[in-house]
Amino acid sequence: MAVTAISIVRMKNLFAVVMMGGIYSLLSALIFVNLDAVDVAFTEASVGAGISTVLMLGTLALTSREEKQEKKSSHKIWLPLAVCIATGAALVYGTLDMPLYGDPNAPIHQHVAPRYLTESIDEVGMPNVVTSVLASYRGFDTLGETTVVFTAVVGVLILLTGRRRREKHEPTLEELEEQEDEV
Amino acid sequence: MIQRKPILRVTSKVFMPFILLYALYVQFHGDFGPGGGFQAGVIFGSSFILYALIFGLHDAKLVLPSAVLEILSALGVLVYAGTGVVSFFMGSNFLNYNALAHDALHGQHYGILLVELGVGITVFSSMTLIFYVFAGRGR
Numbered sequence: 001m002a003v004t005a006i007s008i009v010r011m012k013n014l015f016a017v018v019m020m021g022g023i024y025s026l027l028s029a030l031i032f033v034n035l036d037a038v039d040v041a042f043t044e045a046s047v048g049a050g051i052s053t054v055l056m057l058g059t060l061a062l063t064s065r066e067e068k069q070e071k072k073s074s075h076k077i078w079l080p081l082a083v084c085i086a087t088g089a090a091l092v093y094g095t096l097d098m099p100l101y102g103d104p105n106a107p108i109h110q111h112v113a114p115r116y117l118t119e120s121i122d123e124v125g126m127p128n129v130v131t132s133v134l135a136s137y138r139g140f141d142t143l144g145e146t147t148v149v150f151t152a153v154v155g156v157l158i159l160l161t162g163r164r165r166r167e168k169h170e171p172t173l174e175e176l177e178e179q180e181d182e183v
Numbered sequence: 184m185i186q187r188k189p190i191l192r193v194t195s196k197v198f199m200p201f202i203l204l205y206a207l208y209v210q211f212h213g214d215f216g217p218g219g220g221f222q223a224g225v226i227f228g229s230s231f232i233l234y235a236l237i238f239g240l241h242d243a244k245l246v247l248p249s250a251v252l253e254i255l256s257a258l259g260v261l262v263y264a265g266t267g268v269v270s271f272f273m274g275s276n277f278l279n280y281n282a283l284a285h286d287a288l289h290g291q292h293y294g295i296l297l298v299e300l301g302v303g304i305t306v307f308s309s310m311t312l313i314f315y316v317f318a319g320r321g322r
Contacts, residue, residue, distance in 0.1 A: 038217035039219065042218055046226055047225050050229050051225055051229060051232070054236075055314060058317035058318050062317070123287075126215075127214065130217070131213050132295070139267070145221075146259065146302050149256075150259070150305055157316060160316045161316060
């Protein structure tokens with residue numbers, strides 16, 4: 001994954017970048033499978049590697065395939081680098097206090113998780129706990145998420161089709177003649 | 184252009200029903216295995232996106248006009264919220280499915296099925312619609 005991420009940063013060809021992004025999503029889906037989070041892996045593989053790659057390609061078709069080359073002065077490079085390193089160091093420092101990965105005594109496993117795991121089969125009756133948490137215990141959240149998806153599509157529709165589309169460009173006689181000449 | 188790609192056209196035609204069937208399986212089997220409305224909607228939508236990529240946007244819009252998709256994407260949210268309102272009227276809290284059937288477990292089952300259906304419809308139509316808009320923008 002690190003190799004993919006670095007090559008995404010280095011590449012100039014945006015088509016290849018989009019493809020590498022898809023590969024990156026697929027790799028993270030594999031990580032989720034390793035962590036036994038099959039539902040998340042499923043979503044990552046279908047949305048991250050599938051749909052979003054296609055949508056990015058659609059965007060590329062509208063814009064350009066190559067990244068613009070920019071001359072950067074040295075302070076423009078150093079400032080973002082410093083910000084990144086500082087943020088990364090702060091985040092790593094924050095993780096030092098966190099419980100070990102998979103520690104059953106971690107606070108997150110003590111709150112509602114035991115109830116979901118032990119009683120959801122009696123309360124909801126679904127063998128897949130993820131579904132019962134998602135759709136029943138956290139029904140409001142999922143309603144909100146669905147509304148977010150709906151809002152996103154409304155936003156895209158307003159942004160991209162809100163203005164009346166220009167009149168379809170009818171080729172004039174001269175242009176047709178030019179095309180014939182080229183042929 | 185389309186006529187020159189017989190392999191792509193035949194392959195996608197063969198794959199389409201299986202992708203749709205798999206999406207439906209993921210949709211309605213989400214209670215027992217991995218999956219659910221969101222993933223099913225994405226898979227269902229990706230089959231139509233595949234169709235639009237191979238056969239062109241015009242043909243895809245003949246199969247599934249964007250006006251229908253706009254209605255569907257609102258309908259999904261409506262199904263979800265409507266399930267909550269129905270449980271409201273059956274004498275329970277909003278989105279508490281226990282009241283939907285005679286015993287709580289069956290009520291939960293129906294509720295989750297309906298809610299996931301709503302999620303699936305919205306996600307499917309939204310993804311396909313976004314692709315339509317992006318692909319139709321360039322021409």
